[in-house]
Amino acid sequence: MSNVSLKQLVKTYGSTTAVDDVSVDIAEGEFFSLLGPSGCGKSTTLRMIAGFESISSGEIELDGRGVSALPPEKRDIGFVFQNYAIFPHMNVFDNIAFGLRLRKFPAEDIKKRVTAALEQVGMSGLEARLQNEMSGGQQQRVALARVLVTEPRILLLDEPLSALDKNLREEMKFWIKNLQSNLGITTIYVTHDQGEALTMSDRIAVMKGGKIAQLGTPRDIYQRPKDVFVAKFIGESSLLQGKVTDASETGCTFTAAGQSFKAMMRPDLKVGDAAALVLRPEQVLVSDDAPGEDWNGASGTVTSISYQGATLRYELAVGDQTIISESAIGPDTPELANGQTVNVMWHVDHAWLLPV
Amino acid sequence: MANKPYQEALVPGAFKWIAGLALFILLVPIFVVFLAGLNSGDFLTFPPEGLSLRWIKAFFESDSYLPAYLYSLIIALTAMVISLILGTLISLLLVRSAFAGRALLRAVVMSPIMLPGIVIGLSLYLFYISFDIGLARTQAGLVIGHVLVTCPYVIGMVSAALVGFDRSLEEAARSLGASRWETFRKITIPLISPALIAGGVFAFIVSFGQFDVSLFLTPPNNTPLPIALYTSLRYTFEPTAAAAGIFAIFLVVVSMVITAKITNLRRITAANYN
Numbered sequence: 003m004s005n006v007s008l009k010q011l012v013k014t015y016g017s018t019t020a021v022d023d024v025s026v027d028i029a030e031g032e033f034f035s036l037l038g039p040s041g042c043g044k045s046t047t048l049r050m051i052a053g054f055e056s057i058s059s060g061e062i063e064l065d066g067r068g069v070s071a072l073p074p075e076k077r078d079i080g081f082v083f084q085n086y087a088i089f090p091h092m093n094v095f096d097n098i099a100f101g102l103r104l105r106k107f108p109a110e111d112i113k114k115r116v117t118a119a120l121e122q123v124g125m126s127g128l129e130a131r132l133q134n135e136m137s138g139g140q141q142q143r144v145a146l147a148r149v150l151v152t153e154p155r156i157l158l159l160d161e162p163l164s165a166l167d168k169n170l171r172e173e174m175k176f177w178i179k180n181l182q183s184n185l186g187i188t189t190i191y192v193t194h195d196q197g198e199a200l201t202m203s204d205r206i207a208v209m210k211g212g213k214i215a216q217l218g219t220p221r222d223i224y225q226r227p228k229d230v231f232v233a234k235f236i237g238e239s240s241l242l243q244g245k246v247t248d249a250s251e252t253g254c255t256f257t258a259a260g261q262s263f264k265a266m267m268r269p270d271l272k273v274g275d276a277a278a279l280v281l282r283p284e285q286v287l288v289s290d291d292a293p294g295e296d297w298n299g300a301s302g303t304v305t306s307i308s309y310q311g312a313t314l315r316y317e318l319a320v321g322d323q324t325i326i327s328e329s330a331i332g333p334d335t336p337e338l339a340n341g342q343t344v345n346v347m348w349h350v351d352h353a354w355l356l357p358v
Numbered sequence: 359m360a361n362k363p364y365q366e367a368l369v370p371g372a373f374k375w376i377a378g379l380a381l382f383i384l385l386v387p388i389f390v391v392f393l394a395g396l397n398s399g400d401f402l403t404f405p406p407e408g409l410s411l412r413w414i415k416a417f418f419e420s421d422s423y424l425p426a427y428l429y430s431l432i433i434a435l436t437a438m439v440i441s442l443i444l445g446t447l448i449s450l451l452l453v454r455s456a457f458a459g460r461a462l463l464r465a466v467v468m469s470p471i472m473l474p475g476i477v478i479g480l481s482l483y484l485f486y487i488s489f490d491i492g493l494a495r496t497q498a499g500l501v502i503g504h505v506l507v508t509c510p511y512v513i514g515m516v517s518a519a520l521v522g523f524d525r526s527l528e529e530a531a532r533s534l535g536a537s538r539w540e541t542f543r544k545i546t547i548p549l550i551s552p553a554l555i556a557g558g559v560f561a562f563i564v565s566f567g568q569f570d571v572s573l574f575l576t577p578p579n580n581t582p583l584p585i586a587l588y589t590s591l592r593y594t595f596e597p598t599a600a601a602a603g604i605f606a607i608f609l610v611v612v613s614m615v616i617t618a619k620i621t622n623l624r625r626i627t628a629a630n631y632n
Contacts, residue, residue, distance in 0.1 A: 054529050074532040087530040091548045100544075101534035145530075152534060 005030045005188040006051065006156060011060035013046050013212075020046045022212035023060075028205075031186045033179070035199040038209035039235070044192045047209075048158050051190065052081045064155060080149030084161040086141040088133040094120070094144050095129035101152035119147040122181070139170045146178070150185070157182070157189040163198060175201055196236045200224060208232050224282075230356050233280045240286070240325040242279040243358065249273050256355060259321025263298040265353035277355045283328035285352040288316055288338065293347045300325075302346040304338050318346050388607055395600035402595045413597040414604070423602045426586035431609070433497070433582055434566040437504035441561040442554060444505065445512025452513070453520040471510045475570025479503055483574035495577050503571040508564050512557035519553035552621055559617050563610055 006028040013021040021043040028034045036044035049055040051062055053074035061068050069077050089097050098119055102112045120126050123143040133141065142162060149157065162178070163171045179202045182189050193199050199206050200220040208215045208223060208231075216228040227233035230241065244258025246267075254267040256279055263279065271277055293299030302318035302325060309315075314335065315328045325346055329335065338344060390404050395414065399407035417423050452464050470478055482503050486494035493499035527549070531541040547554075569584040576585050583606060587599050 052529070052533055054532075073537075074529070075535045075537055077533075079533055081530065081533040083526045083530060085524070085526060087524065087526040089527060089530070089545060100531065100536075104535040104540065148530075148534065 005032070005065060006034075006190065007061075007063040007066075008047070008051070009061045009063065011047065011050065011062065012058045013043070013050060013055060014058045019212050021050070024207075024209075024212075024214055025060075026207060026214070026217065028188060028190065031188055033182055033189045033191065033202055033204045035191045035193060035203040035206045036209055037193055037196060037199040037206050037235075038215075039194060042209040043212040044194075044209050045160055048160055048190060048192045051156075052079055052158055053077050054081075078155045079158055080152065080154035080156070081158045082142075082145050082149055082160065082162045084164055086138070086145040086162075086165075088136070088141050088144055088148075090133040093129065094125065094131045094136075097133075097144055098148045098151050100148065105152070115151055116147075119151040122150070123147045138166050139174060142166065142174060146181070150187075155188070157187050159189065159191045161193055162191075164193070164195070171198075178202065200236070208235060210235075225352075226354055227280060227356065230278060230358060233356055238283055238326065240281045240283070240323075241356070242281060242320070242323055242325065244277060244279065246271050246273050246275050246277055246355070253350065254355075256353070259300070259323050261300050261321070263300070263353060264296075264350045265298075265355050266350070268355060268357075270357055271355060276358050278358045280354045280356055281325055281348055282352065283315065283326045284313075285348050286318075286325055286327035287329065287347045288318065288327050288336070288344050289347060290336065290344060293345060296350045297347050298350065298353060300346045302344060304340055304342045304344060307338065307340060318344070320346060391600050391603040391607065394597055395602075395604040397597045397600070399597070402591075402597045402600055413601040416596070416598045417601040417605065420598055422581070422586050422590060423583075423598055426581045426583045427602060427605060429580045430566050430583040433501060433504060434562045436501050437508050437565040438558050438562040440501065440505050441509040441512045442558050445509045445557060445561075446516050446550075446554070448509070449513050449516040449520055453517050467513055468510045470506045475507060475568065476573065478506055479571040479574040482506070482571075486575075495575065497577055497580065500572060500575045500577065500582075503575045504565045504568055507568065507571055508561035511560035511564060512554075515553040515557035515560070516550060519550040523549065555617055555620060559613055562613060566606070566609065 006026075008024050008026045011021055011024040012019065024043070024047060026034075036047055038044045046055060050057050053069070053072060053076075057070050062070050064077065064079075074081075089100065092100070095116055098116045099112050102115060107115070116129070117126070120129065123146055125140060125143050125147065128136075128140070131140075136144065145162075159178075163174055166174060175198055182202075191199070191202060200223075203220055205217065205219055206223050207217045210231055216223055216232045218226075223232060223236055227236060233239050233241070242258045244256050246254050247257045247262065248255035249267050249272070254265055254271075254273075256263045256265040256277065258279065265279060288302075288304075300320045302320040304316055305319050305324070306317035307314065310328070313328045313330055315326065316338065318325045318327060327346065393406050394402055394404050396409050396411070397403065397406035397413065398410035448467055452460060452467075482499070483494060486499055493502065523546070527545055528541050531545045532538075536544065567584060568582070569588065572582050572585050576582060581589070583602060587602060590596070591599050
């Protein structure tokens with residue numbers, strides 16, 4: 003049985019629709035991300051699950067039970083806020099004990115649980131700290147401990163990393179993911195950062211304009227984006243504009259910039275349709291050699307080279323279009339120069355078409 | 359000889375002089391009242407003829423000043439408590455709900471601090487007698503008049519605190535299992551308490567020193583201190599009035615000090631919580 007079920011969820015404010023017919027089933031223990039640009043309805047969806055926003059229509063089920071009539075305190079959820087929302091008039095201990103005291107736990111039990119929770123988040127010994135005496139990362143850990151100590155059925159995280167600096171964000175990403183998988187707690191994670199969503203999630207729902215644009219595993223979404231919006235939002239990509247010119251059972255022929263390429267066919271395209279080929283920079287190779295079997299090759303000109311430390315990034319003109327290639331710098335990385343004509347290659351498995 | 363390094367002054371010298379002068383002008387009357395109350399002569403004069411506590415003693419033995427002082431104290435405390443409750447509720451309504459006429463309501467509840475107190479007192483008095491609702495010249499009628507002018511101070515303070523209030527703290531409490539009331543009591547009230555304390559002290563001081571509103575509303579058997587001072591000075595020019603003034607100033611200073619201590623204490627206890 004699914005743990006969280008959103009059924010035709012709608013939220014309207016006056017004449018604007020913030021969340022428009024969202025239906026998702028989230029499994030027990032799953033790490034599920036709602037990913038999208040600001041204003042796509044992801045936070046509103048999360049706040050409706052928590053009970054902070056009323057729903058306009060549809061239903062939210064937790065463990066098969068409709069909860070839209072329940073106030074937030076009756077939903078058994080844990081919510082972590084973007085700004086952590088540590089109570090400033092209480093120290094760390096009292097913040098974490100807050101939920102336990104409301105549940106009338108005996109004092110020694112509270113002490114034991116709070117101590118265990120602090121250990122779990124690596125904050126032992128900081129019981130007496132106040133909110134303004136902690137870094138963002140520490141507040142984040144306290145916010146998580148405060149939520150986890152009440153053993154909620156579902157964990158809701160609203161952009162919990164966006165207020166942290168970059169290094170800490172990377173570290174916390176893995177830390178939260180580990181904590182979540184150790185606890186096996188169903189988690190819904192809202193973010194606008196595709197890197198976070200890809201690394202942490204079991205499944206991602208990419209949202210746009212209140213609707214789910216694509217629902218799938220990180221791999222699906224990265225490699226098989228459903229449309230141009232998803233392809234551009236998740237990761238970097240070059241779009242090669244062209245036309246489907248021939249189709250067979252195994253694949254199709256795609257013509258762009260005056261050259262023909264092999265590509266995977268998708269059911270919503272037919273011969274003669276305009277389409278765009280998505281090429282991820284790391285899947286595009288640049289070489290003097292001719293392409294092998296199952297590889298596409300195009301003749302291109304190097305227009306820009308930039309050194310990125312671990313990788314080299316080329317901008318390549320293919321016809322009147324631009325393809326970006328990024329490859330790791332290794333011992334046999336060829337030295338290319340601006341204006342040089344090269345073979346731009348990518349594997350057929352990476353030749354994914356999008357309707358335009 | 360070494361040159362003194364150039365340092366931009368944080369406060370221009372002229373400002374310091376102006377501030378010093380203003381402070382001096384504000385404090386001189388208090389100083390005068392203080393000395394006049396310790397006068398050993400028979401009349402309210404300055405400079406005092408000599409120092410003595412005879413008028414302080416007279417204040418304690420007086421059958422008009424001390425009861426008036428205590429009566430003012432009771433009225434001020436009552437007005438403060440009612441203003442705090444009413445003012446907090448009105449602030450919540452004004453800040454947290456959206457309805458047509460909210461700006462109008464705000465203007466109406468804040469208007470008593472802009473209207474002359476004498477006008478409020480007179481209008482209330484006329485209202486009480488023309489509708490004959492049994493409030494004219496009663497303690498309840500007087501307290502209503504005081505609350506009208508003290509409540510806006512609480513509303514002003516508490517509204518400001520609520521506008522800047524981070525609602526996610528309340529949402530966090532809710533999701534941790536607190537009901538609306540528990541959230542209000544354990545999160546909202548403690549976090550707006552500096553505004554409540556400041557608003558309460560303002561309300562107390564404004565009520566305690568209130569003359570204009572009290573003039574028409576004072577009950578016949580009890581007189582608040584400002585009215586008692588006015589009445590007695592019309593007939594006798596005794597330094598007892600100045601002695602009563604000393605105690606009035608004393609009360610204001612004490613309430614200010616207590617406020618400062620409470621807010622300081624809160625900071626200290628917060629640091630050593632648990």
